[in-house]
Amino acid sequence: MIHSLVTGGAGFLGSHLCDHLIEKGHFVICIDNLITGSPDNIAHLIGHERFKFIRHDVTEFVYVPEDLDYIFHFASPASPIDYLKLPIQTLKVGSLGTHKALGLAKVKKCRFLLASTSECYGDPLQHPQSEDYWGNVNPIGPRGVYDEAKRFAEALTMAYHRHHGIDSRIVRIFNTYGPRMRLHDGRALPAFMVQTLNDEDVTVFGDGSQTRSFCYIDDLIRGIYALMMSDEPEPVNLGNPNEISILDFAKTVISLTGSSSDIVFKELPEDDPKIRQPDIAKAKRVLNWEPLVDLTDGIEQTIPYFKEMVRKENSLSNDLS
Numbered sequence: 019m020i021h022s023l024v025t026g027g028a029g030f031l032g033s034h035l036c037d038h039l040i041e042k043g044h045f046v047i048c049i050d051n052l053i054t055g056s057p058d059n060i061a062h063l064i065g066h067e068r069f070k071f072i073r074h075d076v077t078e079f080v081y082v083p084e085d086l087d088y089i090f091h092f093a094s095p096a097s098p099i100d101y102l103k104l105p106i107q108t109l110k111v112g113s114l115g116t117h118k119a120l121g122l123a124k125v126k127k128c129r130f131l132l133a134s135t136s137e138c139y140g141d142p143l144q145h146p147q148s149e150d151y152w153g154n155v156n157p158i159g160p161r162g163v164y165d166e167a168k169r170f171a172e173a174l175t176m177a178y179h180r181h182h183g184i185d186s187r188i189v190r191i192f193n194t195y196g197p198r199m200r201l202h203d204g205r206a207l208p209a210f211m212v213q214t215l216n217d218e219d220v221t222v223f224g225d226g227s228q229t230r231s232f233c234y235i236d237d238l239i240r241g242i243y244a245l246m247m248s249d250e251p252e253p254v255n256l257g258n259p260n261e262i263s264i265l266d267f268a269k270t271v272i273s274l275t276g277s278s279s280d281i282v283f284k285e286l287p288e289d290d291p292k293i294r295q296p297d298i299a300k301a302k303r304v305l306n307w308e309p310l311v312d313l314t315d316g317i318e319q320t321i322p323y324f325k326e327m328v329r330k331e332n333s334l335s336n337d338l339s
């Protein structure tokens with residue numbers, strides 16, 4: 019049986035990846051220290067004969083008795099609020115955690131995939147961003163803890179690939195959304211969902227002219243699996259090239275949730291990238307991959323999850339008051 023290990027397997031992306039690997043018939047070992055991941059994301063997998071959960075911090079030595087075929091290294095705080103709150107952990111998991119995960123791949127002689135990020139491009143001076151762009155990152159700014167950790171993780175992965183012959187893959191993930199995002203992780207989609215579903219003001223940072231390109235979770239996971247199964251060792255962008263301003267994104271969420279929320283403008287966070295759009299020519303060429311779910315369909319598929327979570331949160335706060 020194929021054995022896959024997913025670090026950060028109880029997070030938003032990691033848990034969807036675990037589901038996909040289970041569907042593909044793998045035995046899945048999920049490692050998470052649950053600082054930003056949640057047991058709720060994997061509760062439905064507990065007890066499955068091909069699923070094992072280990073609560074562990076991947077910055078510490080990882081021991082796994084099983085032979086492994088694939089390691090997907092997804093552990094990291096990943097939303098701006100999280101990595102501002104957890105700056106040292108973010109740097110440690112990108113550096114020490116990637117070192118441990120690569121060391122495990124070396125011992126197990128298995129394939130390794132690093133979850134990297136569009137943040138490697140920083141506040142980009144090239145648009146759209148292709149994999150050969152080296153980026154425009156402020157190393158000492160508040161986002162530097164995440165951006166530089168991931169850039170280091172990429173450098174370490176390529177060093178293990180070149181020096182130790184590790185069979186490695188690197189995915190640069192652009193903004194992704196879907197069920198299982200945390201309600202209060204501070205990212206645009208969860209914030210707008212919670213605000214619109216409660217008919218509260220929707221907080222747009224800056225004047226909302228900054229752009230992002232949002233990819234639905236199922237598209238991303240399909241691309242990650244295809245990349246792992248490919249023979250491309252150098253970074254590949256995965257994301258949806260459909261670029262939208264944050265102001266239009268807020269209006270779209272208001273309209274699709276049928277909310278009566280107003281938009282209010284708040285201060286733009288420091289170093290917030292002004293534009294972001296993946297160039298996915300390489301993913302199309304090498305993986306024959308492109309996103310299939312458009313923004314309206316993706317948001318509609320995500321609303322029921324947020325409705326349920328907001329309902330639970332509101333009934334809990336009613337019970338407590």
Ligand code: UDP
Pocket residue numbers: 097098193204205206207209210221222223224228230264286287290291
């Ligand atoms: N944003 C916003 N209101 C919010 C949360 C985020 O206007 O309540 C903006 C944020 O400043 C950024 C964009 O939405 O320009 C996407 O932010 P997110 O945190 O989702 O991801 P990232 O900045 O990492 O792309």
